[in-house]
Amino acid sequence: MQPESGRRSNRDRTEATRSDLIAAARKLFTEKSYAETGTPEIVAAASVTRGALYHHFADKQALFAAVVEQEAAAVAQEIETASPPALDARDALIAGSDAYLAAMRAPGRTRLLLLDGPAVLGRAGMDAIDNRHGNRSLREGLVAAMRSGSMKKLPPEALTMLLASAFDRAALAIEAGGSSEDYRAVLLALFDGLSRA
Amino acid sequence: MQPESGRRSNRDRTEATRSDLIAAARKLFTEKSYAETGTPEIVAAASVTRGALYHHFADKQALFAAVVEQEAAAVAQEIETASPPALDARDALIAGSDAYLAAMRAPGRTRLLLLDGPAVLGRAGMDAIDNRHGNRSLREGLVAAMRSGSMKKLPPEALTMLLASAFDRAALAIEAGGSSEDYRAVLLALFDGLSRA
DNA sequence: CGAATAACATACAGTCTGCATGTAAATCCG
DNA sequence: CGGATTTACATGCAGACTGTATGTTATTCG
Numbered sequence: 540m541q542p543e544s545g546r547r548s549n550r551d552r553t554e555a556t557r558s559d560l561i562a563a564a565r566k567l568f569t570e571k572s573y574a575e576t577g578t579p580e581i582v583a584a585a586s587v588t589r590g591a592l593y594h595h596f597a598d599k600q601a602l603f604a605a606v607v608e609q610e611a612a613a614v615a616q617e618i619e620t621a622s623p624p625a626l627d628a629r630d631a632l633i634a635g636s637d638a639y640l641a642a643m644r645a646p647g648r649t650r651l652l653l654l655d656g657p658a659v660l661g662r663a664g665m666d667a668i669d670n671r672h673g674n675r676s677l678r679e680g681l682v683a684a685m686r687s688g689s690m691k692k693l694p695p696e697a698l699t700m701l702l703a704s705a706f707d708r709a710a711l712a713i714e715a716g717g718s719s720e721d722y723r724a725v726l727l728a729l730f731d732g733l734s735r736a
Numbered sequence: 737m738q739p740e741s742g743r744r745s746n747r748d749r750t751e752a753t754r755s756d757l758i759a760a761a762r763k764l765f766t767e768k769s770y771a772e773t774g775t776p777e778i779v780a781a782a783s784v785t786r787g788a789l790y791h792h793f794a795d796k797q798a799l800f801a802a803v804v805e806q807e808a809a810a811v812a813q814e815i816e817t818a819s820p821p822a823l824d825a826r827d828a829l830i831a832g833s834d835a836y837l838a839a840m841r842a843p844g845r846t847r848l849l850l851l852d853g854p855a856v857l858g859r860a861g862m863d864a865i866d867n868r869h870g871n872r873s874l875r876e877g878l879v880a881a882m883r884s885g886s887m888k889k890l891p892p893e894a895l896t897m898l899l900a901s902a903f904d905r906a907a908l909a910i911e912a913g914g915s916s917e918d919y920r921a922v923l924l925a926l927f928d929g930l931s932r933a
Numbered sequence: 934c935g936a937a938t939a940a941c942a943t944a945c946a947g948t949c950t951g952c953a954t955g956t957a958a959a960t961c962c963g
Numbered sequence: 964c965g966g967a968t969t970t971a972c973a974t975g976c977a978g979a980c981t982g983t984a985t986g987t988t989a990t991t992c993g
Binding site (some may be wrong): 553 | 938939940941942943
């Protein structure tokens with residue numbers, strides 16, 4: 540009964556090992572790329588063996604998917620935290636995009652979420668993850684703006700995808716040294732262009 | 737002097753071997769992914785040995801870069817061929833985007849150019865390739881439209897990137913089964929939103 | 934308390950990449 | 964024209980990595 544060291548429930552062990560593996564993989568996947576990070580290096584950083592990894596995850600790609608899911612959730616969380624509620628549609632879009640671009644400045648995040656993620660998991664796989672997190676609120680905001688009449692009516696799914704894609708490319712360009720103000724200005728112009736006169 | 741079979745200049749041999757390797761790699765990289773295609777399979781398809789591959793290319797990534805470059809050029813060529821010259825800015829943009837989306841329907845092209853390309857060569861590497869081909873005319877068109885006063889003035893580099901990114905995502909979404917009309921409508925709305933009233 | 938199962942650890946097979954070395958053909962040069 | 968040099972490969976090897984199969988120990992179930 541007493542949780543002495545040396546007496547742990549299987550659920551605790553699993554949770555701890557999975558968590559250690561994901562943390563170690565996250566660190567390496569953000570420092571280097573998915574392809575450049577080997578499972579021997581990951582398990583060494585997590586102080587377990589490859590046997591543990593392949594017990595908890597089907598393969599290296601499944602571990603990667605878990606890391607991406609966690610990181611996408613973290614980005615969505617940062618946006619939600621930074622965005623004050625109850626603004627009008629346009630201000631909410633601006634606040635959200637600023638928060639997104641700020642969140643994507645975390646080292647290695649753009650490569651993990653915007654380059655390796657789509658290549659390894661496929662665009663469909665990444666869309667599934669994104670729709671569970673960030674994209675959802677973006678689409679809801681757009682739908683609300685369209686309903687309220689402040690934005691042109693357009694297919695919500697397509698509009699969400701293309702705007703999200705513009706955010707993504709802006710994050711990549713800014714990390715590559717592009718002018719943050721320039722990209723912000725263009726994003727703003729795109730929003731305003733979609734608003735009803 | 738006579739080009740008998742068995743007497744070929746080194747330049748001819750190099751050109752033929754390089755071309756065979758790129759063609760074989762292009763076929764496999766578009767059928768499967770970069771990661772799933774091994775160099776043994778490539779050289780077998782090209783009827784050469786791995787020694788030839790590593791003689792002509794620094795590594796597998798360099799061969800991939802050559803394939804991407806060729807394919808990006810092909811896309812740009814198809815767009816140029818399909819786009820009648822001397823339209824006004826808006827019609828040129830629409831024609832160009834339609835031609836781009838049509839060109840990206842070639843099997844495997846979206847994965848090669850939009851998923852594997854950025855992941856393997858980096859976003860900066862892909863930008864360098866894109867700027868040598870398709871993006872160039874897009875930016876020139878946008879600059880011309882801005883100069884003529886028919887479009888809002890915005891930083892050309894950023895605007896080009898974000899619009900190109902929207903094209904890319906539209907191509908991916910359409911291939912994944914998304915409604916071509918929906919994405920076309922959103923792209924058109926984005927253009928019109930950027931035009932000066 | 935025994936049986937079944939979960940959570941690993943270890944060992945192995947197959948494959949791949951990049952390089953080093955060897956060889957024949959082409960080119961250069963005096 | 965002929966030897967020296969360089970080019971265009973072919974072959975073999977070393978190291979690393981992935982996934983799996985098998986063995987072992989700690990839990991959990993009945």
